[in-house]
Amino acid sequence: MSGPGRPAWRHTLRGRATLTITAVTVALSAVLAVGVWLAVSHYLLVGRERATLAQTVANAAQVGRALPAPGLSPEQLLAQLPRETGSTSLLARDDRWLTTSLRVGRDDLPAALREAVAGGTPARQRFALQGGTALAVGVPVEGGDAAYFEVFPLEELDRTYTVLAAVLAGAVLATVPVSLLVGSWATRPALRPLDRVSAAAAAVAAGDLSARIDPRGDPALEPIAASFNATVAALEERVRRDARFAADVSHELRTPLTTMLGALALVEGAADDLPEDGREALGMLREEVDRFSRLVADLLEISRADAGGGADALEDVRLAALVREALARRRRPVPLDLGEGAESAVVRADKRRLERVLGNLLDNADQHAGGVTCVRVEADPPRARVLVDDAGPGIPEEDRTRVFERFARGRGRERVPSGGSGLGLSLVTRHLRALGGEVQVTGSPDGGARFVVTLPLAEEQPCGS
């Protein structure tokens, strides 16, 4: 599933869909969390304020009743008022302030609140107190120049807020992995058709032009499958037409070539009657006609080499024997060198293709590199190799890929007609590709070029030899 050039997951359609789903989910849950926060905190605060207000008003009324009466001192009076734990009562009377706590005094109360209450208006205010928040409620005491304040620390409420915020934030964060998982899971069936499309596209890219998308069972896939299939069919037709054109050209050239070869042979039969320059011209004509007929043959072969598949007759071929036979057919003897186990090495291949591969490599050495110096067969499970060394000057590193291209020529050299069609090595590559093998060129120890053909060994090696 992975490979070079594969886009990062977040750039795939499925990745983007999943990320979008996640973003929307997180945004929604964040909005929800903020709403919950606002509603709950408002509710809690209001409730708290209502409770403290009621208590303060009740206490202020009690103070108002008890203050004029003899008996308790104002300090005692304040001390016995019913209060929540932690809250502080303050009494301002004739600029004298009494407080039930050492920590909260007159100066701690906000001035605005003091003034408002001093002016006869009950008021409440939240303010910062010793690093926390506190709520102060002030009520003028009835029938006197006094004001009663109560200060409630809001630490409890703050803690509630903190916990609530943490829970809500946690919930929002938790939606991220959850919605990633859910999104990934939910988009899988939705995007499964795309998997089919991408599988088919990959097959086409790998050279299988018969690949098509099967849209059955998925109405959503039908339009894209139809256009994809039409495109590939057009491409396949085009490739086939090109191959057919090459084959047709080759066939059309065969009839005149037959006449040329026949006429040439007749003239050659009378060559002794020709003057010297006429004989030289005849020799040149022979070479070019031979080269031309090789080109015509290779042109047809190249259109067929690509077709591959069905026409191949795959059989178990004893590689060393095939190479030996190919060498025996050459005009000049070539030494054959067998590596360990090479004699019994068997490859599964189309014999004709393999013969063409060897023939073309040997021809190439004869035409361009002064002939073959040595051929070696090696078995190196699970592969077998055939090494063809030539007597030429070798092929420079930068040209080693180029030599396999059609009509490749040596760089910067005089064009000496070689008798080759310029398609031979290209055909070698194509035939080997059809057989699951490959060819590379390196240098031979003697400084020539070494062509290395690699083929997969047949899965089951026959016993004995």
Place this chain on the structure above:
Amino acid sequence: MARTVLIIEDDVRVRRMVQLTLQREGYQVTEAATGAEGLARLAEHPADVVLLDLRLPDQDGLEVCRAIRRAGPTPVVIVTARADSDDVVAGLEAGADDYVTKPFVPRELTARIRAVGRRAQPDDGPTSLTAGDLEIAPLAGTVTRDGERIELTRTEFRLLTELAAGAGRVFSREELLDRVWGYGYFGDSRLVDVHVLRLRKKIERDPAHPAIVTTVRGMGYLVPG
């Protein structure tokens, strides 16, 4: 020896060139540009070998080939620009004895014509052979079963004779090519396969389960001894 060759070919230059080449080798050459003309010529003057281009202007070369085969055992060498298996095999199945592909060199052409011509001549060897319940008379060129004659082309006859003469021995395709068609290793083993199939259709009681000419998988063909 084959002395007369009929060439049926629509391209005038190729026709003329083949004529020049074969005349130099001592053959008498008659020519025809169309299938109909070729069949008419053959009816007038029997030829020893017919050289037949499969691509003709008036009719399918394969049809012409079948017509020649129906008319008699004259050896036919087909000429095709397409060496693809389909074309060659179709030609052989239509009754051709051998084929050459364009562009051919004159040497190759005369070798083939000489080979099929030679096959048309009775061979030296035993005067009588048997294969299964068949009686083969190599000199007379006849095959009979229960006194009834079976018509074979000369190539089929040669093939059967070779196999029967070595009864009990397996012949590889290459060996048969060499002995019957006279090629070395270079020949096309499809020639052998197609001819064996055609031979079986004529001589076997049940061609699907051959008893006279049997296949030895991966090795070749055998007439059990």
